[in-house]
Amino acid sequence: AIQLTQSPSSLSASVGDRVTITCRTSQGINTVLAWYQQKPGKAPKLLIYHASSLGGGVPSRFSGSGSGTDFTLTISSLQPEDFATYYCQQFNNFPFTFGGGTKVEI
Amino acid sequence: EVQLVESGGGLVQPGGSLRLSCAASGFTVSTTYMSWVRQAPGKGLECVSVIYRGGSTSHADSVEGRFTISRDDSSNTLYLHMNSLRAEDTAVYYCAAFTMTDAFDIWGQGTMVTVSS
DSSP states (O other), rough: OOOOEEEOEEEETTTTTEEEEEESSSSSTTTTEEEEOOTSSSEEEEEEEETTTTTTTTTTTEEEETTTTTTEESSSSOOOOGOSSSEEEEEEESSSBBBEEEEEEO | OEEEEEEEEEEETTTTOEEEEEEESOGGGGOOOOOEEEEOOOOEEEEEEETTTTTTTEEEETTTTTTTEETTTTTTTEEEEEOSSGGOEEEEEEEEESSSSSSOOEOOOEEEEOOOO
8 A cells, every 4th residue: 555654744833834744655656645634533635636726615726746655745934824734645556555744723 | 505514423332333414505515525534532534435427436544334425315414324433533524515615615513423322
């Protein structure tokens, strides 16, 4: 199975900060990678698909980049509602594995 | 409105069985990828089963031979049949689907499965 390593596992930031989360895969997956946001007690919400395409209704402060084995999720200006846990997921091969998550805290 | 609604979770003894259901509305389950994703308490996400457009299925090694994903096109419903349940299967189970993108862009609210004596 393809392993996904996210870093950092947690971070502290302030409103207005620029935040970057990375996801590294154990083998090349072209751009078949998605990013999700999850808040406590809620289902994940799709933010980014195909590594850099913005999901429907997702604010433009979220962006994704990368291909092959190295990917990045960037939040350009952190808002109060962005404090959550973020996961990457690959769709190159089943099992469609997730990264371990990055918790963004105040 | 595009929506997924899960049901069927609950408390079951080790070795027992349970069937989860996921009713879809606003799209047709047979035309897309659908999946069950679980999250153990305080842990990350695990994609356990997928059913593809053509009806073929895949299961993670952790559930292979014990869980079966299926769908009923007439009722537009996804199922997860779970047998020989173990304590480590305790989790919130979400159904998820590709609808507008090549990723899980629609999720249900989740249903809790607790395996304990």
